[in-house]
Amino acid sequence: MSSPASEARLEPFRLRGGNFNLLVLRLLDPRVEVIVPALADQFRRAPGFLRNAPIVLGLDDLDPSAAPDFGHLIAQLRSVHIAPIGTTGGATDVRAAAQAAGLPPLRAAGAELPVAAPAAPAPVPEPVQEMPPPPSDWQPTMVVDQAVRAGQRIWAQGCDLIVRGTVNPGAEVIADGNVHIYGALKGRAIAGGAENLSARIFALNFEPELVSIAGYYAVRDGLGDAPLGRIVQVCLIGESMRFDRLG
Amino acid sequence: MAQVIVVTSGKGGVGKTTSSAAFATGLAQAGKKTVVIDFDVGLRNLDLIMGVERRVVFDIVNVISGEAKLSQALIRDKRVDTLSILPASQTRDKDALTKEGVATVIEELSKDFDYILCDSPAGIEKGALLALYFADQAIVVTNPEVSSVRDSDRILGVLQSRSKRAEEKKDPVKEHLLVTRYDPARVEKGEMLKLEDIQEILRIPLLGVVPESESVLKASNTGNPVIMDAESSAGQAYKDAVARFLGEERPMRFTDAEKKGFLSRLFGGRAA
Ligand SMILES: Nc1ncnc2c1ncn2[C@@H]1O[C@H](COP(=O)(O)OP(=O)(O)OP(=O)(O)O)[C@@H](O)[C@H]1O
Numbered sequence A: 001m002s003s004p005a006s007e008a009r010l011e012p013f014r015l016r017g018g019n020f021n022l023l024v025l026r027l028l029d030p031r032v033e034v035i036v037p038a039l040a041d042q043f044r045r046a047p048g049f050l051r052n053a054p055i056v057l058g059l060d061d062l063d064p065s066a067a068p069d070f071g072h073l074i075a076q077l078r079s080v081h082i083a084p085i086g087t088t089g090g091a092t093d094v095r096a097a098a099q100a101a102g103l104p105p106l107r108a109a110g111a112e113l114p115v116a117a118p119a120a121p122a123p124v125p126e127p128v129q130e131m132p133p134p135p136s137d138w139q140p141t142m143v144v145d146q147a148v149r150a151g152q153r154i155w156a157q158g159c160d161l162i163v164r165g166t167v168n169p170g171a172e173v174i175a176d177g178n179v180h181i182y183g184a185l186k187g188r189a190i191a192g193g194a195e196n197l198s199a200r201i202f203a204l205n206f207e208p209e210l211v212s213i214a215g216y217y218a219v220r221d222g223l224g225d226a227p228l229g230r231i232v233q234v235c236l237i238g239e240s241m242r243f244d245r246l247g
Numbered sequence B: 001m002a003q004v005i006v007v008t009s010g011k012g013g014v015g016k017t018t019s020s021a022a023f024a025t026g027l028a029q030a031g032k033k034t035v036v037i038d039f040d041v042g043l044r045n046l047d048l049i050m051g052v053e054r055r056v057v058f059d060i061v062n063v064i065s066g067e068a069k070l071s072q073a074l075i076r077d078k079r080v081d082t083l084s085i086l087p088a089s090q091t092r093d094k095d096a097l098t099k100e101g102v103a104t105v106i107e108e109l110s111k112d113f114d115y116i117l118c119d120s121p122a123g124i125e126k127g128a129l130l131a132l133y134f135a136d137q138a139i140v141v142t143n144p145e146v147s148s149v150r151d152s153d154r155i156l157g158v159l160q161s162r163s164k165r166a167e168e169k170k171d172p173v174k175e176h177l178l179v180t181r182y183d184p185a186r187v188e189k190g191e192m193l194k195l196e197d198i199q200e201i202l203r204i205p206l207l208g209v210v211p212e213s214e215s216v217l218k219a220s221n222t223g224n225p226v227i228m229d230a231e232s233s234a235g236q237a238y239k240d241a242v243a244r245f246l247g248e249e250r251p252m253r254f255t256d257a258e259k260k261g262f263l264s265r266l267f268g269g270r271a272a
C-alpha cells in the first residue's frame, strides 16, 4: 500500500524537460538609467502589460565591451514588476557578466547552445532544462485530415500516421510507426513497417478489413472475438495480435 | 461562366446515362441553357436515351480532330429548346479524346451555355478521368449495393486528387450523391443497402433518391428522358433532384416501402 504522500517522500522531485514561450527584452542600450525609465514609460501607456511577467534579456545588440551593470538592472526591473530570468545571445563577456549576476544564458529552441561562459565566481542556478533534441532520423507525424477512400493508399514513411476521418472499405493506410485513426477503420491498417514489433494501431470504431503489425496480420475473418465497432488498440504480444477495448 | 458537371460512378450500369439525360432535360426545362456531352466513346448511348440517334452527323471526336465545327456536331433538342446534345463517336476508341481537345470544346461551350453535363463512361481509366477532369461539380450515381458504393468512394477519391480543381489547388469539386435504382421493399428485407449505410461511407450531400422503376426502361426505349414522364416515380424523383440542385428545398420521397393499406392488410391483398 503506497499512498501518494508516501510516494512523494520516496521521490522528492522529478526532473522533466519543458518548452516555454517567453518574452525577450532586447537591450539596445547598456545604461540602466536609460532602459528602466523608458520601460516604465511604456508601462504607463499599457498598464498590466508585462506585469510580473518572466522575461529574457536579449543581449545581441549590446557592445561586447560595454556590459550593463546587471545587478543594478535586475533590481530596477524588479521594482517595476518585471522578472528577468535569463539571457539570450550576446557576446561571451556580456553573457558572463549577466551570469555572474544570476541570469543564466538560455538556449532558444532550435538554436545552437551558446559557448559556455567562463566559470562565474558566484554559485549559479541551473539553466532552464530544455527537451533533449530529437534524434537525427526523427520524422514528424503525418496527419491526414480527410476520409481515406476506396482505392487510396497512404504511406507514412518513417513516422506515425494520424487520420482524422474514416478509412473506408478498400482503402489502405500504412505507417512505419503507429497508426491512429480518429474515425472508423473499415479498410486496411498496417503499422510498424517491416520490423517495429512495438508499433500499435488505434481506431475509434474498429471494423477493419485487415490489420497488420510488423508483418503479422489478421484479416476480418481471423479477428475472432476482437471488439468490433469499439474503440480499439491493436498490438503484438509475441507472435499474436491483441485487441484491447479502450472504450 | 458555365458550370461543368460530371455524372460519374466508377461502376458501370448504375444509371449515369439515364441520370445525365434526366438532369440535362430538367435543367433545360428550368430555363437553363444546357448541353450534355457523351464521353462514352465507343459505346455511345446517350443519343439513344435522348432520342436523337437518327440526327447524329458529327461527334465530339470529329470536333477535336478538326473534322467538324462544334456547331455542326451539336444537336438541338426538339422538345426543350434550351437543350443540346454533343454525341460520342461509335467508331473511334477512347484514345481519340485528348485533354487539350476536351479543354477547347468545353471552353467554347462555356460561352453559350449555363451548364455543361458530362456523362462519364464507367471505370476509373482514361475516359472517366477525362470526363471528370474539368468538373466544377460532380453527381455521383450510386446503387444500393456494396460494390457500387465502393466504386463511388473510389471515384470521390479520384475527384479529390486528379481533377483540374485538385491539381490547381482550387476549391474542391462540389459533390452530390444521387442514389438510383433504390428499392425500399428490398432494402427493408435486407437485400439492398440502406440509404443511411450508403451515406455513412460516402459522406457527401444527398441530392436525391431515384426509385427502381419500370418507367425508366420504357423511357429509354422510346428515347424520352424519364424526367418527362410526370406520372412515374423515377421521373418525379429526378424532378425533385434537379430542383434541389437549383437550390430549392424538397423533402425526400420514395425512400420508404409503401405501407400496406388497412383494407389490403385485412384482406391480405396487394396495395394498388
Ligand atoms: N431507376 C431505375 N429503375 C430501373 N432501371 C433503371 C433505373 N436507372 C437505370 N436503370 C436501367 O439500368 C441500366 C443502366 O442504366 P444506364 O445506361 O443509365 O447506366 P450507366 O451508368 O450509364 O451505364 P454505363 O456504365 O454502361 O454507361 C439501363 O438498362 C437502365 O434502363
Ligand SMILES: [Mg+2]
Pocket: B016, B017, B018, B040, B119, B120, B121
Ligand atoms: Mg452510360
